[in-house]
Amino acid sequence: MAHGNDGEGIGARAPRKEDARHLHGRGQFTADIRIPGMREVAFLRSPVAHALITRQSKPQGFEDCVFFHGDLAGVAPITTRSSIPGYKVSDYPALANGRVRFVGEIVAMCVAENRAAAEDLCELVDVDYDAIPVIASSTAGRQREATLLHREWGDNLFLETSFDRGMDGIAQAAPVCVELELSTARQVMHPMEGKGLVAWWDHRAGQLVVHTSTQVPHLIRIGLAECLGIPQAIVRVAAPDVGGGFGYKCMLMPEEIAVAWLALTQKQPFRWIEDRREHLTAGANARQHEYRLKAYADGRGRLLGLDAEVSVDCGAYSVWPFSACLEAAQAGGNLPGPYDLKSYRCKTYSVATNKPPFAPYRGVARPGVCFAIELTIDAIAKAVRREAWEVRMENLVAAPAMPYTNITNKHYDSGDYPASLLEVKRMIDFDARRKLPARDEKGRYLGIGFATYTEQSAHGTKVFAAWGLPLVPGFDQAHVKLTPDGALEVKAGIHTIGQGLETTLAQVAHEMTRVPLKDIRVTLGDTATTPFSTGAYASRGIVMTGGAVSRAADIVAGRIKAIAAHLLQVKPEDIAFRDGRIFAGAANVSYVDVGRAWYIRPDELPDNVDRAGLEATAAYKPEVDSGVFSYASHAAYVAVDARTGLVEILDYAIVEDCGRMVNPMIVEGQTFGGAAQGVGTALFEESPYDDNGQPLASTLIDYLLPGPTELPRFRIHHMETLSPYSAHGIKGVGEGGAIAPSAAIVNAINDALSPLNAVLRDIPATPERILAAIAKGGRANTRDAA
């Protein structure tokens, strides 16, 4: 590979710059911040899912430390408007306004010297609730006569969409039809670090300073200013180290508004640090979909049409800015997956329920739709009596068809999807393992499952505009500066949340300037010091900010060359960067010489020197901004104990293509981490609610996350098809790993259980669900094999 051959630029497996501080426990996260006089906030949260608040009173003597909705004068609710016709707006107040709509909704804010005392105060607040019937599922929410969450709506639908192209006559003509009903559980995101913020008033700057654990500091600044009714100029949002985001930290939260309001009005420092129970019950809800699918195919399994209905259990309010309909929009648009589908009908329902608001978790809808379409493909394969991988090959968009615009107008820019499937089939040793007996020496059933997906990354302006979002990302900005001592500073408004941007952006800057990587410092995520970016989400960072850094660094490189050319008395075009120095033939100067000339000894420069200086800010978005499509094929090899319902993943292979890899080690880390979450989706994670809207998983005893012993040793192979549209051919990779595992693993389980006539259609694949599927299959064995 031409790139990265000096070990530091694009393509290099450079060690992460951020690792040293984290490995030594010296990161600075929100909860590490100490400000003299800082007081702590605890929130009293609703114990009921749906009720009117008939009375609320503050404990005597603590009237100044307890706040209800009415106390936050002038604070606007979180309101997410959408340009999509028919979209219904929810007003999500920071503190409940006379009515609660989910267990965990904030009723009161209590302030004390420490968290324990603040929690004591919460217990003294007196609130009476008058219960309203609860909508605890999307099915219940869609029923006629259902109780309304938002009375003025007339129903419980944030949005209902319909897509219908080319389906006329398909059902009558197709020789094969399979029908599936599928569901994916409600999940909670669980970054290692939960949400939290510290807010204080900076008297010198005259600014409200908010240190919040966020992926999107510049967006939070906009949102806070809007909700608090103050100019953005007096709000500074500075994200400290962020211990994982996964989408939970890309939205404005009521806690951020409430605590920022405290600091704004009292001019004192306050903090709130989310605990794990708040996270589990009131915060990071995601993933819950229901599908009804009818797929039509010919006798070889070639897809002729797909008729789908998707319901998303959206919770009580829309999050800002990604709205309550992003999930369904993504679901409807991505359900055709990597396949060449000519006829498609899809209805989506974004249903309001008495649960916490639905948030865009890593992969946004695509883990669900990948699960849906990939189980459909396997069902078709079963119907036409072919291997599932063969039916995939029958349907995948072929490499020569690229770029390919699919039926929902997704523009697949590049790649070879069939090659990824064939390679993963080889890696999982399909041919040899197919010849093995159906059961292993312990009597467990063995199966192999596949899943292929495309991942739209770095979705651009048009895509977000089409989703009707109130805030549409355009260009990302980056600032690059050569310092007087020849080092490079890179600043960008995006934030690093564990995905290694301090390293990869430095690699991009190195690629353009050849300043040694150790001399490149990357500063991110502070509205006071970095240029605007909408932030880190949608697998966009390295494409968008990476592109901006590339442009800004290229501009600075040109100016470095101009000054070096003067120092060496050659033409700028004769200058070359090499080995950390600047050459013209054999003569050379250092970056220090250039920095010194500009900043310290400008008297030595000629009058006609480029006056723009050694720093530049540049904006970037790809030429074609419909998104660049990464893709991958995953394969799982599992053993299912048909008597206990337990699953072991014996082997797991991934073939992924995210275009040019800036740092393959980081691509692998991102993919493995995502895949680990995908294993959680497949086998463990579920946040069930009872009919009263009570969350049943309120601690990590009830909500199971996969641990090291539950994870396979993921094996990975890279393909590298450059995007024709993005700088350096880079595509996004942050979310991809999480998309396919539930599909691949459940397909493997179904493959394993096929001798028992058992079919699993709901995740997570718990022992109870597997045993129920086996019982339904009617061929269960009642004893262990001898």
Place this chain on the structure above:
Amino acid sequence: MRPAVLDYARARTLDDALDWLGSSDGQAKVFAGGQSLGPMLNLRLARPAKLIDIRHIPQLRAIEADSRIFSLGATWTHAEIEDGMIEDPTRGLLPFVARGIAYRAVRNRGTIGGSLSHADPAADWVSTMAAIGAIIEIRSAKASARSVAAHDFLRGAFTPQLAADDIVCAVHIPRFSPDMRWGYYKVCRKTGEFAKAIGACVVDPRLDICRVVAGALHGRPLLLPRTTASLRQDGPDKATALVRDEIDDMLATLDVAHRQQLAVAVERSLAQLNAPRRS
């Protein structure tokens, strides 16, 4: 998730601990490893006015053994048992079970007496002590020491046979013969989780001990008399055939999947009796 205000007292002698506990009007709670009580305090599900820390009482670390009984103080940790820091009178069963409890960080602090006192039906020691026929020694300030058979110790889930002023002081474990064999199998969704089903069996012909237990129920572990009798008479293979029916009969109120997992756990524990003895 911070505890409500409470007092903390560290006892250096058992008598002190018993006195403090006895004079607390039921408002104090014994604190040992804190691996269950700690989270419950943080969640404010447990709200004692006072914690009496018994980790520093030498008497609760005592080991007394004779040719028949091995008595283990209540505050030995799972990790110490796992690591072989005490003699093992059970031919490998105790360290094996200890190794499977939760995670090492929990095992470092959690104690055998604490686990029994917490009385979670899915806890490993609850079923294990029932299977080996251990006796739990209990003391209080008011009454003389008393003993309860481990298989009777749970009144129900999280409800041990303990009064508010009682402290579990020791477990008395039979000293098994070289002919002793055991099986222990639990169905767990992931490493470190509480079991969904536990099967435990112990056979020692020389001591005339034979017990088969199903655990991780809604209350105390269940001795399976028919399976046990068959095991005693005809060996594991014949006994295995009876497990499913006996569990279905005795635990008819449980859902089918849970009964199946219990049957599998017991059957697989019995199968271990045939396997070569583990080291």
